[in-house]
Amino acid sequence: MSDPAGRLNIQLRRTPHGFACDIASTRPVAASGLFRGRAPTETASLLPLLYSICAKAQASACVGALDHACGMDPDPEARRLRQSLVAAETVREHLWRILLDWPLLLDEEPDRHAMIGTQSLVKRIFGALDSDGVLLSPGCEKPTSSRSALAEAASALADLTAERVLGLAPDAWLERVTTLGAFDDWCRSVETPAARLLADLHDSGDGRLGHTEASPLPDLDDGTLAAELRGPEAAAFVARPHWRGVPRETTPLTRYADSALVSALVADQGRGILARLVAQILETVSLLRAIRTDELDAGSTAPSDTLLPAGVGLGRADAARGLLVHLAEVDRGRVAEYRILAPTEWNFHPDGVLSSALATLPDAEETLLRRRVQLLVMAIDPCVAFDLVIP
Template sequence: MSDPAGRLNIQLRRTPHGFACDIGSTRPVAASGLFCGRSPAETASLLPLLYSICAKAQASACVGALERACGMDSDPEARRLRQVQVAAETVREHLWRILLDWPVLSGEEPDRQAMIGAQSLVKRIFGAADPNGVLLSPGCEKPTSFRSVLEEAASTLADLMAERVLGLAPDAWMERVETIDAFDDWCRSVETPAARLLVGLRDSGDGRLGHTEASPLPDLDDGTLAAELRGTDAATFVARPCWGGAPRETTPLTRHADSALVSALVADQGRGILARLGAQILETVSLLRAIRTGELDGDSTAPSDAVLPAGVGLGRAEAARGLLVHLAEVDRGRVVEYRILAPTEWNFHPDGVLASALATLPDAEETILRRRVQLLVMAIDPCVAFDLVIP
């Protein structure tokens, strides 16, 4: 049976000049066409069922697009609480990698018990942010939330991360680990699978592998994005997006490129595996603190000042893998066009950041090479499973 979310097929080929990479995808990038002819309410209800991976980010971007297309005022508190849910979902997605996938690549057992606990706490955050189940419906007004329950669940999740990942409180980690020396000291002073993986990458030199020149996705205003997503080449754009004639990157590394820690890691290790994994930890810690302290205000998902055509709306969410964009066009109470531009299509473009990173790998015995490829794929992080072929 085929995977409804699709898969990536990654093939690495040896050439006289090094490796070449071919990336194929069966992701259903045109599935959003199923919303055409439906009402906005029906679309918002159906979307999380079709897009179960990062469902909160998908639903948040969807409802933002539909509200704007229908001329509904976007409630600031609703935007903030949606952002809380997306942040908690991102924490869960990163912890899935850190607790389950990272240990395996170091020859250790995945920490399933910790992940079960993390999933339960994230569900509590979801429920506390939206106890009435109306937050992700277009036009939600005066949403209710249980702030004390939300803060308690986020604090407990921070404690779990302190015990199973960081070896110290997340806030203390953020204050202490800002330089390459501090990062080294931290990795070598705590006994967690995550720290051991990072130490191993640093000591072996593999942390530098996959370095590519920066090509981050620039800030794009709503009007510019909407024009691309409604243009004659829109179907090609969402399947293999390029900007300025080139594929771009949208990942935790690009989101936190200006932070002290990521800047230090890139300066020392390049934009390779170690910097990318460090950015994932930093983002997880940062979002946990933002959820606990109420720093999320919904401003990043507020409609921009760009004037869009009547009936057209754009919604955004900073999902775990990068920027997620939805476009909805509504006419006479029915969706007539719907497009989704997902971060996986940017980052796993056939000529994108992963392909460029894999092409830089040195040749090696197959077991070593396969592990390095898996590390790089995990560090850039697709939202779907992948098959790896090395002839």
């Protein structure tokens, strides 16, 4: 039985000049066509059922696009709460990797107990942010949230992260771990699997593996994105997106490239495995603080000043794997066209960042090579499973 979310097939080939990489995808990038002819409210209800991975990010981008297309403008509080939902989901997605997948790379058991606790606390955060269950509906005007319940659940999640990942409070980690020296001290003074994995990558030199030159996705305005998503090559664009002929990257590394810690790691280690994994931890900790202190900026998800045609709307969400964009066209109360541009299509483009990173790997015996490939794939992080073939 095929996986409804699709899979990636990654093949590494040895050539006289090193590795070449072939990436094929069975992700259902055209599935959003199922929304044509549906009412906006029906579309908003159905979409997170079809796109269950990062469902809050999908739903948030969806209602943003539909609001804009229908001429509705939710108040800034609704946009802020939606962004908080996406932030909490992103924390959960990163902790899933950190608690369950990272220990396997040390030949240790996943921390399932901590992950169960994480899922429960994030669910409580969702409920506190959207008490009435209307926040992700088009035209939401008066969302109800519980600040006390949010603070309690977010603080408990921060405590869990401190105990199982950081070895100290998240706010203290953000304040102290800003330089290479502080990062090295932290890795060697904490006994969590996350800290030990990062120390191992640093000591072995594997943290440098997969370095590629930066090709980050620029900050494109709504009009530019809408033109690509409505143009004659739109179907090909959402399947294999590029900007000015170059596949781009949209990941936690590109979001946090200007932070003191990540920029120092990139300068020392390159844009390899270590910098990417640290960016995931930094985003996790930063979002935890932002959720607790209401520091999220609702303006980042508001429509840009670019005028779009009547009936056309664009929604964005900073999902765990990168920028997620939805475009909706509504005509006479029905969806006439719908397209989704997901970060996996950018980052796992056949000529994109993963392909470039894998091509830089040194040859090695198969067990070691597979471990390094798995590390790189996990560091760039697809939202679906993958198969690896090394002939």
